[in-house]
Amino acid sequence: MSLAPNSTCFLARRKRLLKAIGDGVAVVPTAPERVRNRDSHHPYRFDSYFWYLTGFPEPEAVVVILGGDSPQSILFCREKNEEREIWDGYRHGPEGAREAFGFDAAYPIGELDQRLPELIADRAALWHSLGHDAEWDARIAAALNAVRAQARAGKRTPREIRDLRAALDAMRLVKDDGELDTMRRAAAISAAGHARAMRHCRPGMAEYELEAELTHEFRRRGAAGHAYTPIVAGGANACVLHYVENDRLLPDGGLVLIDAGCELDGYAADITRTFPINGRFSPAQKDAYEIVLAAQAAAIAAIRPGAPFMAYHDAAVRVLAQGMIDLGLLAGSVDGVVESEAYKRFYMHRTGHWLGLDVHDAGDYKEQREGGEWIRLAPGMTLTVEPGLYVRPAADVPAALHGIGIRIEDDVVVTADGGEVYTDAPKTVAEIEEVMREETLRHD
Ligand code: GLY
Ligand code: MN
Ligand code: MN
Numbered sequence: 001m002s003l004a005p006n007s008t009c010f011l012a013r014r015k016r017l018l019k020a021i022g023d024g025v026a027v028v029p030t031a032p033e034r035v036r037n038r039d040s041h042h043p044y045r046f047d048s049y050f051w052y053l054t055g056f057p058e059p060e061a062v063v064v065i066l067g068g069d070s071p072q073s074i075l076f077c078r079e080k081n082e083e084r085e086i087w088d089g090y091r092h093g094p095e096g097a098r099e100a101f102g103f104d105a106a107y108p109i110g111e112l113d114q115r116l117p118e119l120i121a122d123r124a125a126l127w128h129s130l131g132h133d134a135e136w137d138a139r140i141a142a143a144l145n146a147v148r149a150q151a152r153a154g155k156r157t158p159r160e161i162r163d164l165r166a167a168l169d170a171m172r173l174v175k176d177d178g179e180l181d182t183m184r185r186a187a188a189i190s191a192a193g194h195a196r197a198m199r200h201c202r203p204g205m206a207e208y209e210l211e212a213e214l215t216h217e218f219r220r221r222g223a224a225g226h227a228y229t230p231i232v233a234g235g236a237n238a239c240v241l242h243y244v245e246n247d248r249l250l251p252d253g254g255l256v257l258i259d260a261g262c263e264l265d266g267y268a269a270d271i272t273r274t275f276p277i278n279g280r281f282s283p284a285q286k287d288a289y290e291i292v293l294a295a296q297a298a299a300i301a302a303i304r305p306g307a308p309f310m311a312y313h314d315a316a317v318r319v320l321a322q323g324m325i326d327l328g329l330l331a332g333s334v335d336g337v338v339e340s341e342a343y344k345r346f347y348m349h350r351t352g353h354w355l356g357l358d359v360h361d362a363g364d365y366k367e368q369r370e371g372g373e374w375i376r377l378a379p380g381m382t383l384t385v386e387p388g389l390y391v392r393p394a395a396d397v398p399a400a401l402h403g404i405g406i407r408i409e410d411d412v413v414v415t416a417d418g419g420e421v422y423t424d425a426p427k428t429v430a431e432i433e434e435v436m437r438e439e440t441l442r443h444d
Contacts, residue, residue, distance in 0.1 A: 007102045009178040010055040013171065014065060014073050017053065020167040023068035024125035027116070028053060028164065029136060030061045043225070048357035049129070049168050051266050056101050058091060060109045064119050072104040074119070076112045113139065117146035125160040127167065165362070172356055173363035174380040179356065180413060182267045183382060184422050186223065187411055190261040190269035191425035193217035197232075198426060198435045203252035203278050207232040210258060211246050218262040227268030228359045230260035234277060238405025239390045241349060250277045255285055257405055261359070268359040270384050271423050272409030279436035281429055284400035288389055289429060291323030292406045295387040299351050303385070303412055303419030308374035309365050313351035316387040320347050328398050329391065346391055352384040355411055381414045385421075 017026065030050040034042045044059055054063050054075070061077040078084075080093035094106035107115060120126050120143055128140050140161075147157045175183065193214040200213045211232045218225060233243040234250040238257035250256055256277050261269035274289065276282070281289060295316040302315035321337040324330040324346055330337050337343050354361035361382075366372045377383075386409035393402035408427065412419040426435045 007055055007100070009176060010053060011102050012176075014053050015071075016171055017065060017167065018067050018071050020171075021065070021067045021125065021127050021162075023123065024127055024160075024162065025067065025120050025123045025158070026065040026127035026164055027120075027140065028063045028065070028129075029133075030056070030059060033059045046266070048172075048266065048362070049165065052168065052172060052357060054101060056092075056097060058097075062109065062112055063103070064116070066119065066123075068123075073102075075101070075103040075106040076109045076115075077106060079108045079110075113142070116143040117150070120144070120158055121147045121150070121155045123158050125162050126158040127162045127164040129165050130161055130163060132165070166368075169362040169364065172361065173354065173375075174378060175356065175382055175413070176380070179267065180380070180382070182265045183269065183356070183411070183413075186227075186262055186264035186267050186269040187271070187423045189218055189221040189223050189264060190271050191423055192221065193260060193262065194258060194271055194273045194425040195435060197258055198273070198275055198432060199438065201250065201256065201275070201277055201279070201436065203250060205250050207234050207237075207246040207248055207250060207256070210250070210256065211260075214258070214260045221262075223262035223264045225263060227261045227263035227270065231257065231272075232260070233257045233405065236393065236403030236405065238274065238407075239392050239403065240405075241390070252278050253282065255404060255406065257407055259407065259409065266357050268355060268357070268361075269411060269423065270355055270359050270386075270409060271411070271425055272386055272388075272407040273425055273427070273432075274406045274408065275426075275432045275436065280433060282400075284398075285404060286429055287327060288323075288391075288401060288404050289406055291320065291327070292387055292389050292408050293428065295319035295323070296385055296408050296410070299385045299387060300410075300412060300419055300421060303377060303383075303414060304417065305376075305378055305414060307377050309377065310374045312385060316351045316385075317343060317347070320387060320389060323389070327401060329401065346389055347387070348390070349386075349388065351387050352409075355382045355384050377414045377419075379414050379416050383412055383414075385410055385412055385419075 028050050031047040036042045064074045066072045075097055077097050078091050098106035147155050196217045197210045197213045229244045231243055232246040234256045235254035237243045254277050255274050257274045259272040261271050298319045299312040299316040302312040321334045321343045330342050354363045388407035390405045391401045410421045410423040412421050426432045
């Protein structure tokens with residue numbers, strides 16, 4: 001069998017990891033299958049770190065990466081099993097997986113505990129995701145103790161246990177070309193889902209009907225599904241940041257906020273759009289919307305190589321603070337509102353996060369040292385830009401703004417000289433009203 005598509009990029013990543021681990025050994029398990037209730041399982045999702053290094057999709061798999069002069073990647077996976085394959089589907093089996101995914105050796109997963117001590121013996125360092133899974137910590141400890149028990153036979157136990165995730169996080173932070181290509185495709189599918197939701201939106205529909213339009217578009221175009229639980233929040237529900245019930249009716253005259261992105265080949269898109277349920281922004285909605293849009297534009301303009309991670313948040317906050325003053329939500333100066341953090345009443349989250357295999361992706365935000373600074377942006381990093389404005393009804397805020405919740409979220413890749421927005425769903429007031437009008441005409 002020839003190499004699986006793209007397995008060269010996984011080989012290249014394993015090679016890069018070898019540079020970090022020197023002559024150490026890394027043990028990287030995938031995620032377990034998880035029971036949902038009784039004998040029903042959640043849809044299987046591999047572990048992001050394991051996937052990043054292998055592209056191997058099956059559960060019950062572990063890759064052991066040996067550094068040093070003759071580096072090796074060894075896969076442990078399920079054996080072929082005709083009976084189980086009839087019920088549950090294809091299994092590569094160790095030999096098939098070795099060939100298809102470019103491993104140096106492969107063994108049945110049942111042999112892992114027996115082989116692990118000999119694989120980690122005589123290595124200076126063992127790299128493992130310590131502290132993330134108690135069962136795995138115990139398994140690694142058992143392997144270490146098995147080597148210690150052979151001390152008199154001359155076996156040396158690794159003296160150092162190193163944080164594997166820290167090494168991989170640094171790699172995952174800067175996307176390679178294969179990753180960027182997948183993320184762009186995930187973004188295109190997700191943007192199509194948002195446009196579809198806009199076209200199908202009608203007052204009186206349930207929020208879950210719009211969720212269904214997104215799901216339809218994601219699956220129709222080959223995505224695995226949602227990368228995270230989608231938010232479809234009509235009216236004042238948009239002021240609940242993690243609203244996921246999606247079970248209310250969409251009020252005529254209100255806005256709806258949709259935060260949804262698909263997962264494609266393991267990679268997430270993360271898009272939010274907010275639009276008028278009846279297809280036309282009211283003057284107050286438009287004023288508020290334009291402020292969030294301007295905040296997003298200012299944030300995007302602040303993204304460039306060398307800029308500290310927090311710079312684009314700060315840029316968004318200043319525009320939002322001015323907007324809050326203009327709308328009569330706050331009094332005083334921009335500097336005063338920023339300094340006192342009064343803006344947090346209406347904008348209480350950060351303006352974005354790393355994006356990749358995980359929607360809130362791996363990677364530090366601050367340097368890992370005493371007094372460390374914000375990480376500086378570099379080409380190939382991918383992040384979201386998602387300013388918002390959330391006005392809960394209260395006696396001291398203008399009535400026209402009560403219950404307005406707006407967020408606009410796009411995905412950006414840092415380029416050689418700036419930031420490129422690679423999510424393209426209708427966004428300006430004119431674009432949104434145009435898309436929503438198109439469908440109305442077709443239905444009339
Ligand atoms: N959808 C999760 C987020 O926007 O951070
Ligand atoms: Mn989002
Ligand atoms: Mn986000």
